[in-house]
Amino acid sequence: MQEFKLLRAILPEMELDAPKEEILEELEKVASWYNLLYLEPKPAPWKLYLLGMTRKMDSPKVVTACDRFSLSGRERREFLQLKAFIYQATPELMAWNAEGGRLSRLHAILAHMPVESLLFLMARSRTENVRKHISLFLTRLRHVKLDVTGKDLIALGIPTGPQYTAILNRLMAAKLDEEAPTRQEQLALARRLAMGVEEKA
Numbered sequence: 268m269q270e271f272k273l274l275r276a277i278l279p280e281m282e283l284d285a286p287k288e289e290i291l292e293e294l295e296k297v298a299s300w301y302n303l304l305y306l307e308p309k310p311a312p313w314k315l316y317l318l319g320m321t322r323k324m325d326s327p328k329v330v331t332a333c334d335r336f337s338l339s340g341r342e343r344r345e346f347l348q349l350k351a352f353i354y355q356a357t358p359e360l361m362a363w364n365a366e367g368g369r370l371s372r373l374h375a376i377l378a379h380m381p382v383e384s385l386l387f388l389m390a391r392s393r394t395e396n397v398r399k400h401i402s403l404f405l406t407r408l409r410h411v412k413l414d415v416t417g418k419d420l421i422a423l424g425i426p427t428g429p430q431y432t433a434i435l436n437r438l439m440a441a442k443l444d445e446e447a448p449t450r451q452e453q454l455a456l457a458r459r460l461a462m463g464v465e466e467k468a
Contacts, residue, residue, distance in 0.1 A: 280328055281320055291319045293390035301386060306405060314346060314383040321350070322391070345381075352384040360388065364397050370408060371440035377404050413438055414450035415457065423454070425461050434460045 294315045301310065317336070321329050329350060333343045359376045362368075377385060382405075389401040415438065417431070425431055434457055441447035447456045 280324055281332065283320075287320060287322065290322055290391060291316070294319050294387065297386045297390045300402075301382075301405065304406065308382055310383045310386055314349060315386060317346060318349060318353075318383065318387045319390075326350075349381055349384045349387075352380045353387055356380065356384070356388060360392075360397055364394055369440075369444050370400075370403075371443040373400055373404060374408050374411075374439075374443055377401070378409065408443065411439070411443060413442060413453060415453045419454060420457060420461075423457055423461055425457070430461075 298310055298312070298315055317332070321332055324332065329347065330343075333346060338346065356376055363372055363376060385401055385405060389398050389405075392398050392401070413435070417427070417435070420431055420434060421427070425434060437460060438447065438453050438457060441456055442453065447453045
């Protein structure tokens with residue numbers, strides 16, 4: 268317990284209390300689950316720990332905590348980015364769950380998040396459906412690839428540019444949502460999109 272007295276000396280808000288202890292225990296559980304599956308990339312333990320200890324701190328105090336722990340400029344930027352991802356994703360996940368959202372929407376929310384932010388959201392959530400689907404994203408959804416490529420779109424006469432990117436994104440959503448799970452269905456959808464004709468879901 269001496270180490271936690273030291274943390275309090277560094278910053279009073281770092282004192283280990285029941286809520287912090289609970290989130291740290293949950294973080295340990297989800298990190299162990301993730302590591303036992305030999306998934307990549309590996310989370311940085313110090314980032315998970317500091318996310319738990321700064322869970323309810325406002326931004327100025329989080330910055331102060333980074334300074335007190337003598338994080339390098341790069342470490343500080345990476346950690347503050349983790350916090351920003353969590354802050355942004357939290358209401359989006361709540362809305363997604365309330366709507367009974369599609370897998371493609373879940374993928375869009377989570378796809379660019381570092382693994383530490385994902386594990387923190389999984390540990391913190393009290394909604395089983397959210398936890399289950401973050402797990403699904405980590406183990407399967409983030410690895411989903413299209414069965415068509417940019418070359419296929421070019422072969423269909425679709426030039427590179429905004430429409431090209433939009434079509435690829437729409438094809439990925441269709442695959443995730445099982446609307447176009449096969450290569451043939453994805454090509455057919457790409458043709459309709461290129462002509463501006465898409466069947467309404």
